[in-house]
Amino acid sequence: MKYDFDTVRSRYNTFSMKYDGMGKRLKPGFIPLFVADMDLKCPPAIIEAMHKVADHEIYGYSGSFADDRYNQSIIRWFGDKYGFKIEPDWILPSAGTCSAINAAIREFSNVGDGVIICRPVYGHFTGMIEGDCHRKAVDCHLIKDENGNFHMDFDKLDKLCSEPNNRIFLLCSPHNPVGRVWTREELEKVVAITKKHNVMLLVDEIHCDIRRAGIDFIPVGTVTNDYSNICIFGGLGKTFNTAGLMCSNAIVPDEFLRARIRNELSGGLSPFAIAACITAYGGECDEWVDEMNKYIDGNIDYAIDFCRKNLPWVEVGRPEGTYCLWLDFAGSGLSGEEIHRRIYEDANVILQDGTVHDPEFGATCQRMCTPVARSVLVEAMERIAKVFTDIK
Numbered sequence: 001m002k003y004d005f006d007t008v009r010s011r012y013n014t015f016s017m018k019y020d021g022m023g024k025r026l027k028p029g030f031i032p033l034f035v036a037d038m039d040l041k042c043p044p045a046i047i048e049a050m051h052k053v054a055d056h057e058i059y060g061y062s063g064s065f066a067d068d069r070y071n072q073s074i075i076r077w078f079g080d081k082y083g084f085k086i087e088p089d090w091i092l093p094s095a096g097t098c099s100a101i102n103a104a105i106r107e108f109s110n111v112g113d114g115v116i117i118c119r120p121v122y123g124h125f126t127g128m129i130e131g132d133c134h135r136k137a138v139d140c141h142l143i144k145d146e147n148g149n150f151h152m153d154f155d156k157l158d159k160l161c162s163e164p165n166n167r168i169f170l171l172c173s174p175h176n177p178v179g180r181v182w183t184r185e186e187l188e189k190v191v192a193i194t195k196k197h198n199v200m201l202l203v204d205e206i207h208c209d210i211r212r213a214g215i216d217f218i219p220v221g222t223v224t225n226d227y228s229n230i231c232i233f234g235g236l237g238k239t240f241n242t243a244g245l246m247c248s249n250a251i252v253p254d255e256f257l258r259a260r261i262r263n264e265l266s267g268g269l270s271p272f273a274i275a276a277c278i279t280a281y282g283g284e285c286d287e288w289v290d291e292m293n294k295y296i297d298g299n300i301d302y303a304i305d306f307c308r309k310n311l312p313w314v315e316v317g318r319p320e321g322t323y324c325l326w327l328d329f330a331g332s333g334l335s336g337e338e339i340h341r342r343i344y345e346d347a348n349v350i351l352q353d354g355t356v357h358d359p360e361f362g363a364t365c366q367r368m369c370t371p372v373a374r375s376v377l378v379e380a381m382e383r384i385a386k387v388f389t390d391i392k
């Protein structure tokens with residue numbers, strides 16, 4: 001490999017939410033695998049671009065519109081990688097993906113309306129829908145088949161979309177935390193159902209670039225030319241490990257929808273964010289992303305293999321996309337509280353409770369984010385196995 005993902009680099013004293021933020025409340029030596037935030041060093045080209053901005057020594061107001069390369073880099077990335085032909089006008093920059101989704105929920109529904117989601121799903125969807133926007137999260141729960149694979153319940157989705165109070169379907173594609181990368185056929189069904197019932201379709205594609213080898217990502221923007229109910233959200237944060245730079249882009253092809261949310265977005269990006277986007281999507285980081293994906297594939301395979309050998313009663317599927325694992329500890333026969341206590345307190349490994357993503361059925365599940373140096377993952381898995389040696 002050209003890039004070194006194995007070296008462990010301390011993130012303490014860097015304002016890191018994952019380390020400095022959590023460190024205030026946790027026992028020293030904790031291993032944080034709870035948040036979708038990589039510990040891998042970001043691509044050298046982006047680091048260089050950050051230095052250039054810093055070296056200029058003036059950090060005044062900036063705007064993505066001030067440099068054509070901003071939109072062109074996004075057009076290149078999604079066109080070349082996924083065949084999604086984006087027009088410059090469709091791009092609405094925003095400081096963070098969630099803030100843009102938040103704005104869309106507020107614009108396209110009213111207080112008390114239903115927003116459909118497919119749990120288990122990224123827990124902050126519920127936080128945004130209910131906490132920030134005072135709408136109702138309506139669960140169209142994923143179906144788990146006999147092989148442990150997750151599917152959308154299209155009959156239920158059709159029924160929920162037919163209810164007049166349910167104004168929005170918020171889809172996670174690829175799906176965090178279960179790691180499904182939706183197929184073209186699945187997305188076509190989603191588009192047809194939402195269109196039929198005149199429901200807004202908000203698609204969060206932030207995890208699109210992180211996938212297992214051989215798995216293709218289908219942007220929802222390539223399954224239809226009718227964008228009259230579709231807004232797409234994503235950003236650099238996950239792919240290039242730049243979450244702290246707050247650089248996201250909503251893609252809204254429909255002029256009318258765009259006019260409605262443009263002013264709701266906090267689109268003023270820092271010069272660091274703009275430079276990072278141009279560099280990330282512009283062509284200098286493609287090889288890094290390929291290698292990062294290979295490394296994550298290795299981490300995922302390691303963790304799954306470890307479970308098979310040492311924790312065979314843990315149910316875990318191989319995600320097609322994202323770097324998250326959705327682990328079900330129900331086979332231990334222990335309560336959710338006891339599973340949590342053993343992992344978080346005894347093993348001092350910090351995952352994320354399944355109830356964050358699936359309040360009704362997630363009690364025995366844990367989400368583990370794996371984008372860390374292999375040695376850290378090895379240590380975490382060994383610590384977890386040690387606190388369950390009594391379970392056969």
Ligand SMILES: Cc1ncc(COP(=O)(O)O)c(C=O)c1O
Pocket residue numbers: 036096097098099122172176204206207235237243248
């Ligand atoms: C599905 C999904 N959407 C959005 C976000 C957060 O994006 P941002 O930090 O750009 O708001 C995350 C972070 O984990 C995520 O998993």
